Amino acid sequence: MAEKRETLLELKNVVYSFKTYGGEVKAVRDVSFDVRAGEVLGIVGESGCGKSVTAQCILRLNPEPPGFFEGGEIFYKGKDILKMSNKEIRKIRGGEIGFVFQDPMTSLNPTMKVGKQIMEVFVGREGYTKEEVKQKALEIMKLVGISDSEKRFNQYPHELSGGMKQRIMIAIALVSRPSLIICDEPTTSLDVTIEAQILELLLELREKLGTSIIMITHDLGVIAKICDRVVVMYGGKIVEKGTVREIYYKTAHPYTDGLMHSIARLETNRGEKLSPIEGTPPDLFAPPIGCPFAARCDYCMDVCNQYPPEEYQLSDEHTTRCWLHHENAPATKFKRTKGEAK
């Protein structure tokens, strides 16, 4: 990533919560990141860390109520999505930003032919005849690797396999040639061979169409395979972000480090145990005042429990929120020497 590409989407200090009977769930707490034209941005984190909510914030797809924005701005091509009227946001949805959901089995309407579900993206958009829209749908079906698309066009979701359904979902997200697609764990419910195919397809489509991709996953393998930059989330906050190389080779946050160590690798010896991150994620009804990861962190210091860590800039792209980078912190494998962190 030599030249800095044009910024497409920018989230600034987004805070999103849900009102429930048990109190307010602070799902997303002060999240900022940007997505640039033509890049693949990965968002990684364990279940319940706020990845999906963050992604759905971008298109305002969270159910409201109970969800609501407490603060922040989301700029898409310079315009604040949060200030848009319903009509304006509907133009962005599907037209400018496509969304691929996690579970293809339940994300397609069971009573509508898949071709029609693809064509539906153009409902309410002007400038196309029905025939043109149909051609576009068939074309995109071919592009996402659906053979015999004329026949598939008239089939119902239950007549397709899981991988095929996810291809249809991707076709829906891509049919209007959006500048960005958000993939919310698109391969979680698919087996590994299909997963590889789908990831391959996404990369190929990025090459062909120049679409930016936000890839949400809890699988670091997926991130390594397709992403340019990575955002690591924990407890509704971003704990580390940077390029893929930086995240993997210059890991700066103990949580990211923990994630790396809990992956099974080919070179892992037989009998050798994976080291999981002990404990459970923080309760987002009452998030800890300090660092959200403090309770599970092997390097936890007193300050971690009392004050939220500042953001440390380690390189142009690499930032992290961890007290270990404070100048008075003891030396650990995370702490960079002055020269390294320019």
Place this chain on the structure above:
Amino acid sequence: MTKYVIKRVIAAILTLWALVTIVFFLSRLMPGEPFTNPKLTPQVIENMNKYYGFDKPLIVQYFQYMGNLLHGNFGYSMKYTNKTVNYIIGQTFPFSADLGIRALTLAISFGLVLGILAARKRGTKIDFFCVLIAIIGTSIPDFIMGALLQYFFGIKWGLLPVALYKGFKYTILPATALAFYTLASVSRIMRASMLEVTSQDYIKTARSKGLSEARITIRHQIRNAIMPVMTILGPTVAAVLTGTFVIEAIFAIPGMGKYYVESVNNNDYSMILGMTMFYGIFLVTANLIVDILYGVADPRVRIGKK
């Protein structure tokens, strides 16, 4: 699809055959006789029995009856001796059918609308109102509902006629009373089913496509939410049908209900069988139509190629 329909039709015919056989033998097991008028002499009764074939073995009577039935002939009534069962049905059925169809239309259309409205406006006063109607409808039996409507609309406020069946105005109260229970259950099921569908992933997909709320409701929610309502349509038709007996009596409507009830009291065998068969055919057909419609609405239950 054709194979599926043929299968269902054969099943329907078998059901009707079982119905007529069971009712034929059961009605003969009932205590009492068809000819109980004290003025009849034993000789006359014997002649009557001969005339109607009661002197023959039961099994012979059964086959005779089945033969007539296949020709669409239900035989003569034993109480209204100069009238055939077919004639009585022909005279009274139009009233019952009219009442039933009105009630069903009212129940289904209003039930669906209320259910959809309640789900869309969940937690508001509109929702509360719809749920209230559903509770009232399911907890008040139709004969009490009929009497209440008669009292308020007919007597107290003098808006509508309380009885008989001689024009549109006369149909309103009985149709409403009859429809209320079904309306309530349809709206209840539709509301629950709409709410369930609302949280489905494909609704989120539809929203992510930038569709308007109206289109999402009509094309994605209602289409999927209506399925559970369709499954209860069969039993619903049955409920409305039996409801007509009571409502016809309360509103003095000259429908079939009265004759059906009387026929059992009178041991009027041919009448019992005829009426049962007629209602049976009606219900079985209604269920058959629902089954077929279900296949049309939900592509997943369609069997085989179109």
